[in-house]
Amino acid sequence: MIYIVGVGIAEGQITERAARLIEEAEVVYGSKKAIELAKKHIKGKSIVIKKFDGETYREIENVGKEKNVVVLSTGDPMVSGLGTKIKGVVEPGISSVQLALARLGVDLCEVAIVSAHAREAMEEIKALLRCRGKVIILADSKFDIVRLSRIARKIVVMENLGMKNERIDEKLEIRSDNVIVYAEGGGRLKGLIIVGHGSKLPYYREVMDYHKERIRQMGIFDEVEIAFAAHRRKPTVDEVVKKMESSVIYLVPLFMAYGVHTTEELPEKLGLEFKEGVIEGEFEGKKVILCEPVGKDDFITYAILNRVFSAKSGSDGCK
Structure with a gap:
């Protein structure tokens, strides 16, 4: 027996x-x-x-x-x-899962459990975060906690539970193979891609990076990236969409007006269609929405005037 x-x-x-x-x-x-x-x-x-x-x-x-x-x-x-x-x-x-839930004060019926010990499980975790919201991950020292942070709103690392060297921390660091990670999602993840034409001039990229960092710091989107519409300039829009974890991605062209890139090339490459006033579609299992170029925004009008006022106040020749 x-x-x-x-x-x-x-x-x-x-x-x-x-x-x-x-x-x-x-x-x-x-x-x-x-x-x-x-x-x-x-x-x-x-x-x-x-x-x-x-x-x-x-x-x-x-x-x-x-x-x-x-x-x-x-x-x-x-x-x-x-x-x-x-x-x-x-x-x-x-089990370690029971002890982890006791430490967290979370009911077993509220979570999904995934084994990521010596195996790739990020896609499974992403799907469970979307449908269940809370996930317990049986992990090891090779688990990519930084990648998880891109798709989870809350992370708790629990190591050596029940032992003298027990560690429970929200710091994104794994120190041993005896680890359980708790993650919480928060609805559908949203991403933003600022799309440039494709100029190779270094200061053009600097401007895009500037806006990217400012928007990222606002915390409105889970992911903020930049890409280029011209296929010879890297990274291209489709390459960036493939790498992003978000399930909904907005593309905002940093253009003055619609052109071939926005009306033909990007929609064709990403499989986007014009629906009820919006250009959108599914690409690599993600919903992609192509927004209008920034050119006709009222803030552009004010930006033009602000440049004039700045020049006027800074020039002795202007009265």
């Missing part, structure tokens, strides 16, 4: 029933950490699992045909544990 028993993630978290199963086992398998957590209850032979693979699991199952076997799983066997790897009866334990 085989029991897969959860031993929690810290000392003192083994349940009464789990302790009895461990004490009655002839052979106990587990990681070094799991065996350390359960050592006072182990009466039979203990074997440290060094390779967590199919061959090892089959060997354990064969032993279980003749002996009473317990396989220890840190946390809960059914939360990214050994419960689905080995055939046997599962005895639940206290």
Whole structure:
């Protein structure tokens, strides 16, 4: 008989029933950490699992045909544990997810749980943030916390939960592989791309960067980028749209008037159509809205007049 028993993630978290199963086992398998957590209850032979693979699991199952076997799983066997790897009866334990939610004061029914341990899961996380709003991520030291910050409004990093060196921080830093990340979304993410013609003059790019940074500091958009309409000037609009995380992206041409770029090239490249007074469409799974050029905005009129007044007040020749 085989029991897969959860031993929690810290000392003192083994349940009464789990302790009895461990004490009655002839052979106990587990990681070094799991065996350390359960050592006072182990009466039979203990074997440290060094390779967590199919061959090892089959060997354990064969032993279980003749002996009473317990396989220890840190946390809960059914939360990214050994419960689905080995055939046997599962005895639940206290998982790191439960402890994380207790620290956060968040109900389990409110969150989605994703394993990003040694795997790319950002697209899955992005989708869950949109539909659920709150996500618990089982991560490791290689997890891209900075990239997550572009699509989440709130992030909490929790390391070594239940241990003496427990760390809970909103700082975007991961120091160990024993980490859980909590993220909150906030509706559909919005992005802005300031679109330039494509001049190679350095001060043209400087002007675009200036406006980009000012708008970014206002905090109105989740992402603010610049791109160029001319296909020979990098980055192009389609390249930037592909890289952005936002689900809704506004394109604002820093042009004086409509032209070939705005009426033909960009709509064709991005699959945009004129609908009810707006040029919009879907590109790479994102809604893209092409706004009017800035040329006819009233603020341009005032900007022209302000330049005149500035020149007049600064020139001795003007009365």
